[in-house]
Amino acid sequence: KALNLPQTKIIETESSPYGLLHFISSPYLRYAPGLSISYPEQVFVNNAAFNNGDWLGPLITSDNDSINYFSFSTEYLPYLTGKRKNVLILNAGTGRQIKHAMMEGTESITAVEPDKALLELLTKNYAHLVDSVYNDSFVHLKNIYPRTYLLSAHSKFDLIQVPVIDAFGGTSGLYALQEQYLLTKEAFTEMYSMLNDDGVICISTWIDYPYKNPLKVIATIAETLNENGIQNLTSHIAAIKNWNTLSITIKRKPFEQFDLDKIRSFCKEMKFDPVILSGITKEERDYYNRLQDKSFYSYIDRLLESQDKREEFYSDYTFNIKPATDNKPYYSQFLQWKSLSRLSEAFGDQSLPFFEVGYILLYLTFFQILLLALILIILPLFKIGWKGENTFQTLLYFSGLGLGYMFIEINLIQKFTLYFGNIIYAAAAVVSLMLISSGLGSLFSQRIKALSSRIIRILFLIVVSLIIYTLVLSPLLKTTIIFSFPVKIIFTTLLIAPPAFLMGMPFPLGLRLLASKNEAVAGGQIPWAWGINGAFSVTGAVLATIIAVELGFIWVMIFAASAYLLALVSNLIWK
Template identity: 30%
Template sequence: MKNSQPFYNYWSAASVFFVSVAIIALQLMIMRAMSVTHYYHFSYLIISTALLGFGASGTFLALFYDKLKSRFELWNLLFFLGFTLSIPITYWITQSLPLDTQYLLHSGEQIMLLVTYNVLLFIPFFFGGTIVGFMISYFKREVPELYAANLIGSGAGGVFAIGLMFLVPAFKLPVMITPVAFLSMVCFWLSVRFEPGKNHARDVIIGSIGAVATLAAVLIAPPHSIDQYKALAHFQQLERQGDAEQIQERFGPRGQINVYASPTFHHTLFAGAMATTTPPDQLALMLDGQLTGAIFSIDDPEEAAIMDFTPQSLPYRLLDDPHVLLLGETGGVNVWMAKRMGAERITVVQNNPQLVDLIENDLADLGGSIYRDEQVEVIAQNPRLFLEQTDQTFDLIQLVQGEVLTTGSGGLQGLSEDYLLTVESIARARDRLSPDGMISITREIQSPPRDNLKIFSIFRDAVLNFSSDRPEEHLFISRNYLAANTLLTKSPITPERVERFVEEARQLQLDREFYPGIVSEEIDQINIIDGPDETNYSYIHHAINRILFDDADAFYDDWAYQVRSSTDDSPYFQDFFKWSSLDRFLETYGDQWFQRLELGYVILVITFLQLSIVGFLLIIAPLLFRRKYYKGTNNKLPTLIYFFCIGTGFMFIEMTFIQTFTLFLGDPIFSVAAILSSILVFSGIGSGVQKKLGMEPGRRMRIAAGSIIGITLIYLLTVDPLLQLFIGAGTAWRFLITILLLMPVSFFFGWMFPSGVHILEKSDGSLIPWAWGVDGFASVAAAPLAIILSMSFGFTNVILLGLLFYGMAGVTSYFWKLES
């Protein structure tokens, strides 16, 4: 590597590489930790906060770079120290804050705690961004190599983080990045060790502080607090009282598994009041702190008699000796039910191999032996990917993954993608049914109805969009006072099957909400729930009639919740938020309106607004406070537009690609790591070759922007049928295909930033720190905004919007003034 500037060498690039490893790994570690301590939606808050630190570092450098560069080595060494120290310190403090996300906006104190949370998490990413931005600004001619080290290091950080998640409990993960941060500081010290007049005593002091902090971070466990509304917090309290005992704990990138035994725990999902038997002894099974099921501590199906009184048992009463597929089964309860109800064969598909191994082996003597039954086949695979790959047919497909309690979640799962509960997924499952087969899902009832109406919409659209059948001839819906069971059949429902359905539902004291030929006026509710005035039926029946036989779009627009079908292009089943319903909630629920909202979406919007406002203020701050300094620069407007566009466009396309290929690869954890790492590594390679191209930067901008737009449009037209062609290939082949498809467009992503910096180097070098900040702030807004837009308009439209930003970036190449 050519030593074209003082002190620049391989160690310089290595320091950027390792600080980038630490930054992306820290981001993923905090996301994993907060999935346990809080909820999944916090991941978007973390992504945005991390990027805000990057943007703010650009503002800081734009204001003070001239003063800092004269003592580059000292200041950067201090920035490395600040990065190393801030990782454990800020994480310790955030874990001690009594943040209650369900009372945001309802409590000024909680709003301040959220702001404090943001500020604390901002600090290490600010130091990390300052280090990278400072080196890019100081070593202007080496930007292609440094930016390549930044991108490749970020890609490696994703892989490193996933590996560490298998070894370290979630709550300890963030502080375990401290040694990597310290290593980056050592690399920087090595890069400047031959500087004339070097103060070795000062370096020993700084290094010793970093070493002590690193040792303390590794050896001392941070606080470990769980959101009080999570089941794990409840069982930990019972354990302190002597009323519960933790049996097992497993951790990994797919989630933290906790198993508790407690005499106070009796959980039989949706069992009706008519039950004549009590639940058996059972264990509580939790994933990331939330109750995900029970494990019956039994040896014989006769001991699972309580399952006879659940709505989930109804489809078994309509079938004879079925071959059953349980998608997303966790603790084996539904396997016991299938055995009890006469299933001939049972196939269990569970995405988490650690959970399968735990139940089959460690808990075999406590009920897990059911997974070893000769009639049972257990497959560790993503349920949706299994549907896409299998050529088997089944008499009953039960969507166990969707059978959860939603009470108390406050809509905090609304940002979670669910590719099993989409129109395309249900259509595929219906294709895998035998002629007399059916799909079943049982879901908790809300008032007004919400989840079950969305399920019904998905089932209806799966029939309408992927067959010539009439949905009303293929649907059964029944309920008790807790939950509704929805059934979708392969063949038209015969009068004999209707008669059998009505009789079996009556035996279970289930209200029949819909079956072919039902007469609304003849309905007489057993389990009375709210319905339209002066009617004897429920809102569920009312909504079904409107969706099937009236103007469905008008109903969707008028209903309090968003209950349109979720699709693969917008797989947010648990997103029920509607802006148009805010006035209705305020009027109906008064002071309690906030608790009725979908808080995951609300927090996402709050995050977007908060970070966008802060980002805007910090972007303009250098121009206001150093007006005279920047007055003579020529390229402020092109710099603002260009770096804002590439930051926004990259985030829109990257996040959407992650979703598209995650569905193809199946495993959401390893897929995200592989996809993110591929994009970043190939972008880094694209950046690294810039100095060898011998091409003026404006032309590179136009070529890169045009290539990104062209390649991505080809993807949009061909990627779905292409991926479908290889969906049955082995895991290694699917990962290889993904990498090969991502390589061309990612390579050109890496051209854009160095090309912009190259122009500034030739004209207005003082704008480089500001450009770094603009790029970071654009990503701040784009991260949550991409999710908001994809929830409303779908991934495809978000990609098209991202391409529009790249097109605008390419056009700005004609407006730069290259004179110094």
């Protein structure tokens, strides 16, 4: 839509593993989240960056008025309560928050940005569009996934800055299936542990309606603080809002009275409203920027009251606002099936934006694939017969292998995304190692006699290895995340290759066992077995995602072990 603005043009295009980057130039762009209605000037943004058509950030310089608004915004909150000498900026993007920190006299800035192509542009050919912030001597650039940095770093900071959450106006749930590890409860715990004694975490979010993002952020913060032994939450949290943005700071030490006085004075000067503040009154919360639905404040109070009240609220609320976790890292998945009828009644024809498109499409895709798989599996039975000696065992065995293999592959890609800090590296490592190792396992299986007893032993070893991996893989990866990239590759090979080698054996051994049965060969069950395995492999890729969203990745591994156990049981029947 930005390209529809007059005098707007693309000035640079670059592809990267994270998508297609566009830099555009336009005299009509504006961007100032949390801006006060008291700000006397205009905010000009002449250039901006987009990734896959989505807003990435403004390209701002000190030459125009695109940065001077900062002290008039809710994002200024963490600088009110102390000097921030050492700042960590996660997902630094186009460097807007780096500029903010520079304006406040920060002595050291650690900027974490995973997109290497973006950094190449902003440190070389287009550095002038952002005042060369990434080239400054006290900006320490880390080209790594932010969550991976949190897991591997040992530094302490006065301020940890998290990027603004979601897009103004919403995204119709397009990101419901996006894994957002920077917004999980574990990520906030890691950030909290990296704060100096007087340090703060700052995060801003658009105030959407119905209320989702602000409530989920606050729920995540509340549970993080509770798990760190803090019960009086409002003494460690301060939040202020303008008409569309909520900025929140979490302080390691309780806010002092002079901190609270500064925040109240700032809100009065800028015509902001404090939303969470120790000793806050009902009138303060909705004085300058009044919300049509005042229940927002009571929702927040319930989330901050106690864990029991939070759990009760999670159950009652229309949307899923339980904190995302590393096991279920789908922060933007808000839709609950039980709420569909309630949303339809409340919003009628306007309810579509709340029916998260990505989430709905996932289920539609699954049912389409499942229907086709069942048709293609059942149709051959009209030719090979329904009551063959091995028909049921063949279906159990080869469907179990197809599902189990894909479940494990999807699960390992998820685990190693954090480990490598890049989903491209994780997918490449996991898929290639599994294919090579299972291929070698298939080759080695030629030396093994195709007997049910032998296959049962191999399947038993696979199931046991999966159970062990479910218990120890995540802690092991977090312990070794500090390894260099070449060492990580070697370590990943040692972890993935042994079980994948075993997983390559059951399929060819099963085909050979089936081929030894004359009735199966005559009835055409061998090509049917190939078809079953292929159909359930495709189905398994989608089903694994559904299980991860609804139950978590631990359950994906449990279902993988169950699928191989199903194959084991079918061999017991064969035997």
